[in-house]
Amino acid sequence: MEEGEQTYDFAVNNCLDMRKRQKILKSLICAQPWYKTPNNLHLWDPSSIDLVLISSTMGMLALPFLTQTKGFSAKIYATEATTRLGQLMMEDLVLMHNEFHHFFGSDSGSPQWMSWEELELLSPALRQVALGKDGTELGGWMPLYRSADVEDCVKKVQTLKYAEEAWYNGTLLIKAFSSGLEIGSCNWTINSPKRNIACISSSKFCSVNAMEFDYHALRGNDLILYSDFSSEGVLTNDEHDNNFSASTTYNSSTPSADNDDLILKECLLRNDESLEEREKLAFICSCVVDSVKAGGSVIIPLNQLGIVLQLLEQIPVYLESSAMKVPIYVISSVAAELLAFTNIIPEWLCKERQEKLFSGEPLFSHSELMKGEKLYVFPDVHSPDLLTNWQEPCIVFSPHWSLRLGPVVHLLLRWREDENSLLVLEDGLDTDMALLPFKPMAMKVLQCSFLSGIRLQKTQPLLEMLRPKEVLFPEDLREQIKFSGSHSFSVFYYAENETLGVPRSKDSVDLEIASNLATQFSWRKLDHDDVDITRLEGQLFIDHGKHQVLSGNKVSEMASRKKPLLHWGVPDVEKLLTVLSKMGVKGSVERCMSDAESGSDEIVHIHEPSKALIEVRATRTVISARDEQLASLIFEAIGNLTGGI
Structure with missing residues (x-):
C-alpha cells in the first residue's frame, strides 16, 4: 500500500509539474515581447564606436537600442531608401x-518568465533561447524602444544616395552600392590613405525589384570584409553533405579579363536563382487560389x-485567370x-x-490595383472603413511575422x-513555438524559404573577380567553404x-607641404640613425583623404630662435658634469634603480653657485632650479650633448 501511495504521489506531482510547465510556456508566448540584443552588447563601451554602416532595412530595426545607449556618439550612414523604410517599420513595430x-x-519591470524559478521549468531548447548556450545571455533581453527613440535615431543617420561620396573625419571616403537584396540595401566601400576596404553584406545577383548587385564597384580594393552570414541558411543538401569546396567550381591563380567574362557567364549571373x-512564388500563388476556392482565407505575414511586392502583383493575376474576385487587404499602420x-525611389530599383x-x-502595380478596387489598404483591423468593406474569403497581408503582435494575431x-x-510563413521561424498560443489549429501552414544572400559556390569566384589582397571571412563559415590553395588573396x-589583427598594406601616408615652408628646412642628421630631421611650423589639414601642411599667418617667436628648442637622446652625466664645470657649475652624481622597464635613473645634484637638481631618465630629463640663470646654463649644457632642432 505504501508503494502504491508513492507511485500515486509521483504521478500527481508529475502532472502538476507538466501543467506548470505548460502554463509558463503559454505565459512566455503571450507575454509582452522583449528583444534579444547581440551577446554582451550591454558590456560594450559605446564611446569606442566611431562609425556605424547600416546595410539593410532589417539592420535599421535594432539601431535605436544602440543610439539610446549612454556615451554613444558614432557617425551613422545608411541609404535614403533604407532609412525611410526602416523608419516606417520601426514606427509600425x-x-x-x-x-x-x-x-x-x-509589464512593470522584467517579465515573469525571466525569473530563475520559471526559467528552470522551460524545455532545454527554450531555455537555450532565453539564456544562450553558456547561460550568460539573459542580460541581453531588452524591452522595445519608444517612438521618441525612433525619431532621435533617425535624426542621427546621415542618408546617402546611390554611390554618393561621404567623407568621415576628412580621411575616410564612404560610398554605398546596391547589394540586390532589397530596395535600398547596399554594400560599402571605404577608401583611406592607407587601405581601401569593401564591405559585402547579404547580396543577390538577380533581383526582380531592387537594383542588381553592383559588384563591379567593389573591385580593386585592398581588403574585403565578407559579412554575408545568410550563407549559413542557404546551403543545398549537396553542400551540407560535402562541406562545399569553392575550388570545385572555380580555380584560377591568375585572373584576367577573359576569365572574368567566363566567371560572369558560367557562375555568377546564372539565372537559376531567379x-x-x-x-x-508561383507555388504560393497556386496554394492561395486553392484556399480561397475552398472558401478559406489567407494570411501572409x-x-x-521584395517578396510581398511580387506577391501583390502575381496573386491578382492568378485570381483573374481562375475567374475569381477575392479582395486583397494590406493591414498596417x-x-x-x-x-x-x-x-x-527609382535609383534603387532594377x-x-x-x-x-x-x-x-x-x-x-499596387497603385492600379487600388484604383480598380482589387487591393485595399487599412491602418488596423479596427478601422471603421475596413469593417464596412470586409468580405470573406479574402487574402490579407499584415504584420508581424513573429505572430506575436499586430493584426495577424486577431486574424x-x-x-x-x-x-x-492558409497561413504563409517564411522559413526560419519555429512554427511549433510560434503557433502554440493558437492551438488547436486546423488551418494549413505553408512555410517557404527565399534566397537572402550569396550561395557558397559563388563566393570564391566572386572574390577572385574582385581581386582583393586580403579577405576577412566569418569563422562560422570556415568549415562550410574550403578555399582552394591557388586563390590570389590571403584569408x-x-x-x-x-x-583580429590584419597586416598593414602601407606604413605611411603622403604629406603635401607648402613650397614656402619646404624652402625653409634646415636638415640635421641623427647620430645613430640614417634619418634626417628638421623643425617645421605650419598648420596640418586633413581633407578628402589628403594630408597637407600649410604655412600659418604668423611666424612663431620660437621658430625664429637660432638655438635648438627640441632635443633628443640621453645625456652622458659624466660629460655633463665636465661641461657644467667649465661653466662654473659644480655638482655630484647619484645613481638609483627605478622600475624594470625604464632601468636605472641618474640624479645630478648641483651645489654651486646655487642648489639645483637634474633627473636623467630613459625617456626624459628634468631640470629643477630656483635660479632661472642657472637653469638656462644647465639647459645649454644638455643641448651641447644631445641632438636638437
Whole structure:
C-alpha cells in the first residue's frame, strides 16, 4: 500500500509539474515581447564606436537600442531608401506594441518568465533561447524602444544616395552600392590613405525589384570584409553533405579579363536563382487560389518587402485567370506610406522598373490595383472603413511575422479552426513555438524559404573577380567553404567578440607641404640613425583623404630662435658634469634603480653657485632650479650633448 501511495504521489506531482510547465510556456508566448540584443552588447563601451554602416532595412530595426545607449556618439550612414523604410517599420513595430499595451496592459519591470524559478521549468531548447548556450545571455533581453527613440535615431543617420561620396573625419571616403537584396540595401566601400576596404553584406545577383548587385564597384580594393552570414541558411543538401569546396567550381591563380567574362557567364549571373524564386512564388500563388476556392482565407505575414511586392502583383493575376474576385487587404499602420514610397525611389530599383518610370507607367502595380478596387489598404483591423468593406474569403497581408503582435494575431484567432484557410510563413521561424498560443489549429501552414544572400559556390569566384589582397571571412563559415590553395588573396577568419589583427598594406601616408615652408628646412642628421630631421611650423589639414601642411599667418617667436628648442637622446652625466664645470657649475652624481622597464635613473645634484637638481631618465630629463640663470646654463649644457632642432 505504501508503494502504491508513492507511485500515486509521483504521478500527481508529475502532472502538476507538466501543467506548470505548460502554463509558463503559454505565459512566455503571450507575454509582452522583449528583444534579444547581440551577446554582451550591454558590456560594450559605446564611446569606442566611431562609425556605424547600416546595410539593410532589417539592420535599421535594432539601431535605436544602440543610439539610446549612454556615451554613444558614432557617425551613422545608411541609404535614403533604407532609412525611410526602416523608419516606417520601426514606427509600425512601436504602434503594434502600443496596441498590445492597450489590450493587455504593460509589464512593470522584467517579465515573469525571466525569473530563475520559471526559467528552470522551460524545455532545454527554450531555455537555450532565453539564456544562450553558456547561460550568460539573459542580460541581453531588452524591452522595445519608444517612438521618441525612433525619431532621435533617425535624426542621427546621415542618408546617402546611390554611390554618393561621404567623407568621415576628412580621411575616410564612404560610398554605398546596391547589394540586390532589397530596395535600398547596399554594400560599402571605404577608401583611406592607407587601405581601401569593401564591405559585402547579404547580396543577390538577380533581383526582380531592387537594383542588381553592383559588384563591379567593389573591385580593386585592398581588403574585403565578407559579412554575408545568410550563407549559413542557404546551403543545398549537396553542400551540407560535402562541406562545399569553392575550388570545385572555380580555380584560377591568375585572373584576367577573359576569365572574368567566363566567371560572369558560367557562375555568377546564372539565372537559376531567379527561376527558383519564381517557381516558389508561383507555388504560393497556386496554394492561395486553392484556399480561397475552398472558401478559406489567407494570411501572409512576410517580412521581406521584395517578396510581398511580387506577391501583390502575381496573386491578382492568378485570381483573374481562375475567374475569381477575392479582395486583397494590406493591414498596417504604415502600409499606405510604404507602398507610396516604393513608387518614388527609382535609383534603387532594377532596370525594368526604371524603364517603366521613363515610359510613364507606375513602377509597381499596387497603385492600379487600388484604383480598380482589387487591393485595399487599412491602418488596423479596427478601422471603421475596413469593417464596412470586409468580405470573406479574402487574402490579407499584415504584420508581424513573429505572430506575436499586430493584426495577424486577431486574424489567426478568427481562422485557426478553418481547415480551408492558409497561413504563409517564411522559413526560419519555429512554427511549433510560434503557433502554440493558437492551438488547436486546423488551418494549413505553408512555410517557404527565399534566397537572402550569396550561395557558397559563388563566393570564391566572386572574390577572385574582385581581386582583393586580403579577405576577412566569418569563422562560422570556415568549415562550410574550403578555399582552394591557388586563390590570389590571403584569408583571415574573424569571430564574435574577438579582435583580429590584419597586416598593414602601407606604413605611411603622403604629406603635401607648402613650397614656402619646404624652402625653409634646415636638415640635421641623427647620430645613430640614417634619418634626417628638421623643425617645421605650419598648420596640418586633413581633407578628402589628403594630408597637407600649410604655412600659418604668423611666424612663431620660437621658430625664429637660432638655438635648438627640441632635443633628443640621453645625456652622458659624466660629460655633463665636465661641461657644467667649465661653466662654473659644480655638482655630484647619484645613481638609483627605478622600475624594470625604464632601468636605472641618474640624479645630478648641483651645489654651486646655487642648489639645483637634474633627473636623467630613459625617456626624459628634468631640470629643477630656483635660479632661472642657472637653469638656462644647465639647459645649454644638455643641448651641447644631445641632438636638437
